Amino acid sequence: MVKMVRHRELIALTVQQLDKFNPENQSVDDFLNESAEMLQTLNTTEEKFVLDTLAGCTEYKSLLDVVVNAFYAQDGRYCLISERNVYIVICYLATFQLEELGLQHFSRIVKSLDTAKMQKFLRFFFNKLHLNTWIKDEWSHFYDSLYVKENLIDPLLRWQPKVQLLIEQLTNKLNNLTTTVKASTVTQPKEFNLTVPKPRAIPLPLPMHLPVLEKRRPVPPSTYKPPKEKKQLEEIKEKNLQKANDLLVKANTDRFRCATMKSEKREIDNIPIKLNTAAILREGALYQRKMEEQLKRVENLQQGAGDPSEFLEWQKQMRGKDLEEQLAEIECRRLQGKLSHEEAILARQNVIQENKKKADLLREEKAELMHQHAEKRLQEQKEMKELAEQVMEGHKNVKQVKTKLQEYKQQIAQQVSEESGELLRQALEKEEEKAKKRSEIIQQIRAIESIPGIRHKFVDLTETGGHGLFGEMSIVELRERLALLKEAQKAAEEEKRDQIIHEKQAKEQLLLEKLDQISQFRAELGRAAALKQEEKKRKSQSGERPVKDERILNLQKKIVEKKMERKKQAGLLKITPQKPSIMPSKDSVQWNHWKELEEIRERQFKLLQRGFMAREAAHKRAVCVAARSGTTTYILRSDLK
Structure with missing residues (x-):
């Protein structure tokens, strides 16, 4: 019974922390x-x-919420929401800690709590139909379905027969409690000897006025009709x-027709366009x-300026040459x-050999860790026994502490009542x-409010307010000045309007002259x-193909x-060699990688050609400008890049 009380305290402490x-x-x-x-x-174990x-409980909150929410929706409709974290803790222990705790320790924890609630929750959670259907499907939304089946559902199904025995024990305990309560009743009620009342007359229905x-x-x-704006859009x-689509077709057909594009461009340039000012x-x-x-x-x-053709x-x-x-x-x-790429394949083969050696070392370390784990479990069992003995000693002086606590509370209550009476009087x-x-x-x-006041006040518009301000005037004078100010504003507006019309006519004449010059x-x-x-x-321009230099030949060798070295290494490792990096398989990542490299190289080549032509045209224009100014410009080879 002491162990059950201690388990109940630990679970209550855990639930209290989860509520915060x-x-x-x-x-x-x-939080941790x-x-x-x-x-x-x-102590350390607790x-x-x-x-x-x-x-x-915090890490696997999403999985635990699935089960607890479904429990409240079906079997736990009359359970308190404040006890939700209790079911969270029990669900976590049953799902992830049942192997480590063992059935005996888990049953002690369950029996230390409310019997009816635990019996209802465990019967709902360890239902085979629930585990194999909706719980498995809902958990598969958070983790891989294979992981959920092997590491979560299968262990719960293995423990289900043993947990079913625990549920039956809880059910028997509940039945025994109800029978003892019924047997302990001593008083037997008797009916009162009352006169039978007369039956009441059925009242007539009142006339109802339906609304x-x-x-x-x-x-x-x-x-039900779409708006006109939608059709127009x-x-x-x-x-x-x-x-x-027409522009795309035209661009694709005229992609490599430079001459036609230029002629079309000239035709487009000749199209009249409306210009603004x-x-x-x-x-x-x-x-x-x-x-x-x-x-x-x-x-x-x-x-006497020179000709830049030689330059x-x-x-x-x-x-x-630069190209x-x-x-x-x-x-x-x-x-x-x-x-x-070839060097990377060789490095991968070397890594495979190193991984084999590391795998052997890991197996040895795993055996050593298993041995240490077994010793640690034995040590923990000894500590649990010592803990139980300490708890037995701690419960001996509980009654004395309770009596002292009651006396102290009575003194405090008396002092509070006296102080509250004094505060109420004040x-x-x-x-x-x-x-x-x-x-x-x-x-x-x-x-x-009873003193009568003057209700009527006479106002003279020709008198000033008498406030002692500079420039103080009456209402009549103010109205006259406002009328004069409005007349002055109208005259200024008329003058400004005439000026704007003259400026507009001059601007239009200037634009007409500019249009004649532009044409x-x-x-x-x-x-x-x-x-x-x-x-x-x-x-006619002739393009020369680039000649391979010594660097390219050395790289090919x-x-x-x-x-050859990779093939020898693959024969030693007994690994099927991959296809050459020049033509990898179309389904592999290498194929996509080399294909992207080839496309990038082609794009760079085209950009270089375009840049070459653009720089040549720009430089011709610069030389022409220099020739016009009568100066000779010398450009180095590094500037051409």
Whole structure:
């Protein structure tokens, strides 16, 4: 019986700590540290049991809530919500600690609590149908289904027959309690000898007036019809989608037709576009600046400026060499990636050998740990026996402590009653004084209200207020000044309106002149672009393929050597060698990796070509500008990159 009481105290202490835990305001580590400080009065075994139970209940809260919530919904509808954490603790011990505690220790914990509640909960939880159906399915939402079956459901099903015996014991205990209570009754009630009352007359039903409901309004037809805005949006969406598809088809068909694209671009440029004021002024300033540059260039040519064609030819050769070097660098990087792949395979084979050695060491360490665990269990059993003996000694002096505690409580209650009487008397005196003051104030207010006041007041609009302020005036004077101020404002507005109209007319005239200049400049630029295009067609550019250098050849040789070494290593380990890194299987990660590398290399090559052409065109423009200014510009090879 002492052990049962001690178990009940430990479970109550655990439930008390769980009731204090709030996951929104406190982390699990802080909660466990505070609980450890509160449990310092217990010995090491009891403290370890309570802390392990608290940590498990917080860690597996989601699994335990599934069972306890279902219990409250079905069999525990009349159980108290305040006792919810008791069922959480029992569910955790039955699910995760039953193997370690053992059935005997677990049954002592259960019997120390309320018999009817534990019998009802265990019968609900250890039901085979519940474990195999909805509990297993709900737990599979949080963990892997295979893990739930092997590590949670199967152990509970193994313990189910033994726990069923415990449930039967609890049921027998409940039956014995009910029979003893019935047998202990001594008094036998007798019926009173009363006169039989006359039957009452059935009252007539009162007339009922049923309420008449108002007629409902018909549903408006707009409820079942889509709005017009929705149809308009769908039509606009379809048109935009059709335009996008047409543009995609056109872009795909004209992807590699540079000449046609340029001609189309010229045609698009000739389409008339409505320009705003800012665009007209901006374009006019641009053409004005270009005209000034052309005039300056003509002056420089007249003064003897040089031709930059030789410099452009040298610059083109240098850029071709740089492009070859960049392509060779990309090829070297690709071969280095293949070489690192072969080295990674060799390293993986070496790791397999090391893992075999480590596995042998782990087996030996596991055997040693099992031996230590067995010794630890024996030591814990000895400590539990010592704990039981200490508890027996601690319960001897309980009665003496209870009597002293009752006497102390009686003294405190007497002192409190005396002090409360004194405080009540003082409060009554203060209330009486406040009531007297209130009555005096009310009398004064009533006397003030009884004095008659002047109700009518005559106002003269020509008199000032007499407040002693500077610039004080009467209401009539104020109205006159406001009228004069309004007339002055109207005159200012008319003048400003005339000024705005004149400025607007001048601005429109300026814009018309700018538009005439822009049209003339566009026509001249179109002719110049056509002449430049004809000159470009006459010239043909030949591209040279990059030549492999010594670095690429050396990397290819190293890759072949690594492949041979890997095959030898695989033969020693008796492992089926993987396919070469050049052509891995399409379902493997390596295939995707090398495919991405090839695509990246192609994109880099295209970007380099585009950048080469763009830099060449930009530099031509820069040289032309330098030639116009009459200065000679020298650009190093490093600047071309």
